[in-house]
Amino acid sequence: MNILVLGTGYVGTTTALALSEMGWHVTGLDMDSHKVQQLLQGKLHFYEPGLEPLLQKHLQSDNITFTTQADRSIQVSEIIFICVGTPPLPDGSADLHYVKQAARDIGRNMNGYKLIIIKSTVPIGTQEKMTEWVRSAQRQSHPFDIVSNPEFLREGKALSDALHPDRIVIGATNEQAAAAVQNLYLSLKCPVVITTPRNAELIKYAANAFLAMKISFINEMARLCDKVGINIKEVAQGIGLDPRIGNRFLQAGIGYGGSCFPKDVAALLSIAAEHGTELKLLKEVVSINETQHLHLMHSARTRLGNFMGTKIAVLGLAFKPDTDDIRESSAIRIVRALMAEGAQVAVHDPVAKLPPDVNDAAIICSSPSQALENADAVFLCTEWTIYQQLDWVHAKQLMKRTNIFDGRNVLDAKKMAELGYFYQGVGYR
Ligand code: UGA
Numbered sequence: 001m002n003i004l005v006l007g008t009g010y011v012g013t014t015t016a017l018a019l020s021e022m023g024w025h026v027t028g029l030d031m032d033s034h035k036v037q038q039l040l041q042g043k044l045h046f047y048e049p050g051l052e053p054l055l056q057k058h059l060q061s062d063n064i065t066f067t068t069q070a071d072r073s074i075q076v077s078e079i080i081f082i083c084v085g086t087p088p089l090p091d092g093s094a095d096l097h098y099v100k101q102a103a104r105d106i107g108r109n110m111n112g113y114k115l116i117i118i119k120s121t122v123p124i125g126t127q128e129k130m131t132e133w134v135r136s137a138q139r140q141s142h143p144f145d146i147v148s149n150p151e152f153l154r155e156g157k158a159l160s161d162a163l164h165p166d167r168i169v170i171g172a173t174n175e176q177a178a179a180a181v182q183n184l185y186l187s188l189k190c191p192v193v194i195t196t197p198r199n200a201e202l203i204k205y206a207a208n209a210f211l212a213m214k215i216s217f218i219n220e221m222a223r224l225c226d227k228v229g230i231n232i233k234e235v236a237q238g239i240g241l242d243p244r245i246g247n248r249f250l251q252a253g254i255g256y257g258g259s260c261f262p263k264d265v266a267a268l269l270s271i272a273a274e275h276g277t278e279l280k281l282l283k284e285v286v287s288i289n290e291t292q293h294l295h296l297m298h299s300a301r302t303r304l305g306n307f308m309g310t311k312i313a314v315l316g317l318a319f320k321p322d323t324d325d326i327r328e329s330s331a332i333r334i335v336r337a338l339m340a341e342g343a344q345v346a347v348h349d350p351v352a353k354l355p356p357d358v359n360d361a362a363i364i365c366s367s368p369s370q371a372l373e374n375a376d377a378v379f380l381c382t383e384w385t386i387y388q389q390l391d392w393v394h395a396k397q398l399m400k401r402t403n404i405f406d407g408r409n410v411l412d413a414k415k416m417a418e419l420g421y422f423y424q425g426v427g428y429r
Helices: 010-021 033-040 051-060 070-075 097-109 126-137 158-163 175-184 197-228 232-240 261-274 280-304 330-340 368-372 392-398 413-418
Strands: 002-006 025-029 064-067 079-082 114-118 144-148 168-171 192-195 311-315 344-348 377-380 403-406 422-424
Touching: 002 010, 002 097, 010 025, 010 051, 010 064, 010 079, 010 158, 025 070, 033 064, 051 064, 051 158, 070 097, 079 097, 097 114, 097 126, 114 126, 114 175, 126 144, 126 197, 144 168, 144 175, 144 197, 168 175, 168 197, 175 192, 192 197, 197 232, 197 261, 197 280, 261 280, 280 330, 280 377, 280 403, 280 422, 311 330, 311 368, 330 344, 344 368, 368 392, 413 422
Parallel strands: 002 025, 002 079, 025 064, 079 114, 114 144, 168 192, 311 344, 311 377, 377 403, 403 422
Antiparallel strands: none
16 A cells, blocks of 8 residues: 655655654655655755665665655555645744645545545644545545644654654544554554544644743743742752653743744634634743743843953754754844844854854854854853763863853753853753
8 A cells, every 4th residue: 555645844754754664655745856856865855863764774675755746646545644834924824825735636636535644733624624625626526534643743853753652643534534544553552542633733733832831931930040049950850740740841941943833833823813812821932932032142241241342152053953943943043133232153053054144144163162262152052962062171271251151051050160161041050
């Protein structure tokens, strides 16, 4: 049996490879011929640990292939995953343009029963809309089911999340379709939630919104900790041991970024507004997050006087380690804010790059040491292991003034002070 994965972005490629790893034969379909050519040569067009070797392994064993031919690949596949993007529109709502296009392509090329599984993050009621889009595009009537099966992959850990998920959520309108999707994941050992498509759609948004809320909560507490001289890491540990709270996603810092939390919280706010209700808590979550980097900027300004004429090293640009993704990255917000206040900024990241509009104004460094040379302060913005393991004794010799502003609270405050640094984390020093 052939499975088609429509869309070979980050979610589509990970899904396709995870399905191959589970023993299924998979075809990845994308309109972008350059991407398809690259994938066929065993090369990924984004950075994600562990995926490229798996791609090469399954290409070699013929378990996976990629194509740009929509008509034929749809006709020969009974199961079709939709993994296209749902980027935010200016009002925060999700753009369903690609989902609609995919549904219409499937409808037009149908030649028999199809099980369509939507993995893209989509607003409540999209499964119903898709049913209409597929039906209206059909040239001849054929039966089909559309099942909502949201993904919970984290960038940087996508492969392990896909092969060892916490849970699988299946939103179906009938038992047979739900069972068929469950059968695909039979080799995975985890709880399966079988529910309605609408519930599944909201589960995805609510999960991301809850995690974003946890981060903004701990960040707000961290602001208080800085005022009263309390250590947020100990507070997080103390509350996190209560299993009702849990210790994960309680790491205070300069705020969450990425393509998911900011986009999905905005989309959920937009869904609520559309239905005449206001999610006040989530509005605050967003507002805390959007100003969280300013809190560390303020600490640094207090220490340095102002940034005019200073040289500041920024370590880390990605929104988190193990990815080259800078979308909504708090590190980029810090770079922009420092530049706006007259600092000369020297940046380093193992893989991520600055956006073009600020790239020319910064000093791009090929090593952390180069960025630290003659710096008045360093901002640690992404907790890459190389920064945590940096030789901070040597780094001291390179810097003009030894100030560390740790935006991820990953360095040991006591040790840094013993080494002679002025160290300030977020709610931690
Ligand atoms: C997130 C979710 O964790 C996944 O479950 C979900 O599938 C995915 O979005 C999605 O919707 O596709 P991701 O955006 O890859 O995954 O990254 P996370 O690991 O969740 O981190 C998001 C941001 O929160 C990062 O900027 C990270 O630095 C920040 N964060 C995370 C904190 O500031 N504190 C924490 O304690 C944890």
